[in-house]
Amino acid sequence: MAIQRMRINQRFLPHLVSVFTILPLLSHLTSAAPVGVCYGRVASDLPPPPAVIHLLQANGISRIRIFNPDPEALAPFSGTGIQLMIGIPNEIIPDLANDTVSASLIWLGSNIFTHISPSQVKYFAVGNEVLLNDPYYSPFLVPAILNLYRALQMLGLADTIKLSSPHAAAVLSDSYPPSAGAFDHNLTSVLVPLLKFLNETESPLMVNVYPFFSYVNNHPYVTLDYALFRSSAVEIDRDLEYTNVYDATIDAFVYAMEREGFSRIPVMVTETGWPTDGGDGAGAGNALDYNRNVVMRTKGNIGTPKRPGVGVEVFLFDLFDENGKTGVEFEKHFGMFRVDGIKAYDISFI
Template identity: 70%
Template sequence: MKITHTILLISLLSLSPLLSGAAPVGVCYGRVAADLPPPASVIGLLNSNGISRIRLFNPDPAALAPFSGTGIELTIGVPNEILPTLANGTVAASLDWLQSNIFSHIAPSQLRYLAVGNEVLQKDPFYTPFIVPAILNIHQALQILGLNDIVRVSSSHAATILSNSYPPSTGAFHDDVKPVLIPLLQFLRDTNSPLMVNIYPFFTYVENEHEHVTLEYATFRSSEVEMDEGLAYGNMFDSAVDAFVYAMEREGFEGIPVVVTETGWPTGGGDGGSAENAFAYNGNVVRRALGDVGTPKRPGVGVEVFLFDLFDEDGKTGTEYEKHFGIFGIDGNKAYDIRFN
């Protein structure tokens, strides 16, 4: 596909979230479900609710093409199973993959992030050696297109890559992920790209991983704070984000932004899953992002987030909770009265 948009236009569009004065809020568009609305009709739902950023977990043409020309910014996942091909191939092969799978469907101005692999470290370890080589090839392909300063490249990770997370000042990465994670952090620092993490205080609460995580603390409704090195933490979200900040600093990497590529709360599935709790958690995540509240470690620096999920996904395996994260029903009605702007 011939890139016809000027770099100036793309640059201005890519800066729009910075100029708005608020951290961007997006929504994950998972599609592991039967009877979802047609992707084309989803665009109207997004526009009517002020949702201007979407995360797609893979560049499925049926889901991707309807976004063309809508102005909705996209974060697109590079599937784990593609990583060996991209890592072992040439830069030209990565360029062809980008052109064929992404830029043949949308303009470069709509692509904000490429998330190369999702929760590979520890959860899908076969693909671990391919993360950084695939990222480097994709980045060089973007350089050829003149997009390397426009499209940021990273990889999305589960919170379990931390060996310690509480209190947040003890945040540290597992030793076995460091051989891959350190080169990744070097790349992120060199390219001004964020560390992408998936954070779910809900699962910390229901699995009782920490005695201090009450329902109120997990859903921003606690009247008490936890003190850590002079910083006051009133909720689990801030604590989890700052644990990653401390972990990066522990390895000598300061100033790398954290983008939360997944977070959310289910409306059902068992204890703790309810529309009331989902509204409390997700509503506060959105308000704090739009208000640039930041975290105790980085006050006033809003955390860019993607809420999970646009719809319930009844095709998900695992716990019953995982089928009930939808913010909207398939009829387009909200599960609770959350606002995005």
């Protein structure tokens, strides 16, 4: 997909820069790590955006991850105060990488900031699981991020909008025990420059964490209770105590970053959740147990054994079931709400 240059006039750029430069800086410091929700839209029966926004506000959900900068999805959020993580699709990455910073600036103006105020944008998630899903795009990931970052600098937004890229746990060649955490050596040519960028810009490593996958793919080594925060057993690793897959996975990433020389990069969980149907261990009760525990740990800034007391920002997956997804059946059943707005189970986000 070519970068869209014609949707914004070049003569508008000086005005664009001057307006964005005077926007007030937003603080990234909060008393508790935030809980957001992913707004997946691969479905044929979703409610209209105004109804979605009402649902979010009624349930105290103030942060949303949108996977694609579709104007139909972005524009309704304008002026609502809801803060956004906006995905930049994998297929756009090569064009952003190969073109100029000015082209990235134009792309941001045309595809993002004409629909939503920069003050509502907290993160750009550049691609999603690029290193595993679309290895063709891997060499372009960091150059695209750098061009976008320089464009945000020109707009005076580089401190308030953070750039990163979500990764699956499978980028780790070793994850058990957590202290053995290490990145796949075939991916470090991309990951190390990315970590350098994250470290220099004080941006988070974005990771998608699914203990449900660990459970269904690793019988009998991962028990259902260990995946659902219900285990009474304690696993000891370097004098640290682990009672669940969630903490162990996050800390495996922390150890993997330390192995590459980066010890201070925060970890953000950009997707996590539990399905209500479609497979062994799926069900509304288990989904409630899992997501309720994630919310509790996040709001309480519990952190992980490796980083106790350091809250981990999280985006729960997913707002609704997505009947348009292909693959295994449980992929369609992560919704926390039905399309009529009724909760699939009694989860609280506050």
